[in-house]
Amino acid sequence: KAGVTQTPRYLIKTRGQQVTLSCSPISGHRSVSWYQQTPGQGLQFLFEYFSETQRNKGNFPGRFSGRQFSNSRSEMNVSTLELGDSALYLCASSLQTSVIEQFFGPGTRLTVL
Amino acid sequence: GEDVEQSLFLSVREGDSSVINCTYTDSSSTYLYWYKQEPGAGLQLLTYIFSNMDMKQDQRLTVLLNKKDKHLSLRIADTQTGDSAIYFCAETGGFKTIFGAGTRLFVKA
Numbered sequence: 001k002a003g004v005t006q007t008p009r010y011l012i013k014t015r016g017q018q019v020t021l022s023c024s025p026i027s028g029h030r031s032v033s034w035y036q037q038t039p040g041q042g043l044q045f046l047f048e049y050f051s052e053t054q055r056n057k058g059n060f061p062g063r064f065s066g067r068q069f070s071n072s073r074s075e076m077n078v079s080t081l082e083l084g085d086s087a088l089y090l091c092a093s094s095l096q097t098s099v100i101e102q103f104f105g106p107g108t109r110l111t112v113l
Numbered sequence: 114g115e116d117v118e119q120s121l122f123l124s125v126r127e128g129d130s131s132v133i134n135c136t137y138t139d140s141s142s143t144y145l146y147w148y149k150q151e152p153g154a155g156l157q158l159l160t161y162i163f164s165n166m167d168m169k170q171d172q173r174l175t176v177l178l179n180k181k182d183k184h185l186s187l188r189i190a191d192t193q194t195g196d197s198a199i200y201f202c203a204e205t206g207g208f209k210t211i212f213g214a215g216t217r218l219f220v221k222a
Contacts, residue, residue, distance in 0.1 A: 043212035090155055104155035
């Protein structure tokens with residue numbers, strides 16, 4: 001069974017631009033969660049999608065948004081990029097919501113110049 | 114609020130046991146986890162323990178949970194150079210998982 005895939009793996013953007021990251025969960029998994037990982041703040045929960053609905057949201061500004069499609073694939077969008085948005089963005093999938101086991105993808109490394 | 118704390122670094126010799134410690138604050142935590150992250154990679158779930166358990170063993174890994182003190186530990190027996198990585202402790206009481214800052218394990222040959 002293929003694992004969680006994330007595209008692209010690396011991105012370089014400039015301040016003020018917007019970016020879309022993609023996550024394909026493990027086949028059969030219906031929940032996708034997104035996390036931001038930075039050296040200063042560690043791993044922080046962004047949001048979770050289940051059956052195309054955002055179920056839970058972390059403490060991030062409205063510039064961070066996401067969606068989930070009927071095939072459970074998810075996208076995350078960050079608008080008006082700031083230098084501080086440079087991070088590794090990790091996606092995790094699980095069978096259901098109210099997670100017990102999450103499986104993480106390799107992440108997308110976003111650099112904002 | 115919810116918080117998970119762990120020491121930042123641990124250095125051991127190859128063949129020795131490693132013990133990585135973690136404390137958490139949320140008494141409603143249901144599951145506690147240990148993840149491993151190697152350079153340039155995502156997080157790999159190593160093991161998890163349900164909050165009503167005291168111990169879980171899985172090959173070289175032993176997880177101990179002291180629920181009264183909200184203390185979790187991960188013991189890696191016969192540590193190998195391939196175990197060098199960052200280890201994250203995490204807890205969940207429901208919809209989201211709270212992670213510690215990670216312990217970087219150095220294994221000296």
